[in-house]
Amino acid sequence: MKNLNQILAITVLLFTFYCCKENKENSIEPTKKETWIKLFNGKNLEGWTPKINGHKLGDNYKNTFIVEDDVLKVSYKNYDSFNNAFGHLFYKKPYSNYKFRMDYRFTGEQVLGGKPWAFKNSGVMIHCEDPKNMGLQQNFPVSIEVQLLGGNDTDARSTGNLCTPGTHVFYKDSLVTEHIIQSSSKTFHGEQWVNLEIEVRNDSIIKHFINGENVLSYTKPHIGGAVNYNQDIWKLKENQPLKGGYISLQSESHPIEFKNIELLEL
Known part of the structure; x- marks a missing residue:
């Protein structure tokens, strides 16, 4: 009887061991939590530096970029006329492999003097050149622009397009030298919020969502x-891959708002 009890105890222990092992092997590992970095604190422009055409780096001309109610806004309240004051608000660090996301919406009316094509037009510039190297009269940084467009209540007008100031890309395995590639997005009329996400993989692939x-x-x-600045220098760099760079938000004459600006390094 004693031996039988010992055999039963060993059998129970072995059965428990194999059951636990099988359950462990078949269990699904918990998904690793993504750690998104907040690039905008909702209070002020900390970490961001403006560069506006005709003005020195750091000069927030006529308070073009302001923060109100946890929202970063492109404002033309203090403008009489746009006067080609194309602007970009640069984040302090360059990145190479990452996901970027935010919400945006166009508001109000285009400022007097804005270009017709700049109606409800803005963008997120990625792989930007260092803003310290930009010229005083340089309209746009050499970069990849994720173009943001709003609807005019009538026509189809996709958003999340690609513009290429001083750059080229391959699209559907072919070199494209045209300035704009349109996305397949629908049109967003009015002042509704739209979510944008960009996935950037160095100089390999970039995706717009x-x-x-x-x-x-x-x-x-x-x-x-x-490129409208340092043409000789950029000519020498022609065909060099863009592996990373700064991120900037654009001001092109139409008021726009940004919020929930975050980044995930990959």
């Missing part, structure tokens, strides 16, 4: 095309 939908993908961003 609007409200969670992949609307554009392209590869091999590199230097190329016209």
Whole structure:
């Protein structure tokens, strides 16, 4: 009887061991939590520096970029006329492999003197050149622009497009030298909030997402095309891959608001 009890005890122990082992092997590992960094604190422009055409780096001309109610705004309240004051608000650090996301919406009326094509037009510039190297009269940084467009209540007008100031990319495995590639997004009229996400993988692939939908993908961003400043220098860099750079938000004459600005390093 004693031996039988010992055998039963050993059997129970072995059964428990194998059951636990099998359950452990079949269990699903918990998903690693993504750690998104807040690039905008909702209170002020800490970490961000403006560069506006015709003005020195750091000069927030006529308070173009302001913060109100946890929202970063492009404002033209103090402008009489736009006067080609194309601006960019640069984040303090360059990045190479990451996801960037935010919400945006166009508001109000375009400022007097804005270009017709700049109606409800703005953008997020990625892989930007160092803003310290930009010229006083330089309209746009050499970069990849994720173009943001709002609807005019009538026409189809996609957002999350690609513009290429001083750059080229490959789209559908072919080199594209045209300045704009349109996305497949729908049109967003009025002043509704729209969610943008950008996935950036160095100089390999870049993807644009609007409200969670992949609307554009392209590869091999590199230097190329016209630049209105330091042309000789950029010509020498032509065809060099763009592996990283700064991120900036654009001001192009139409009021726009940004919030929930975050980044995930990959």
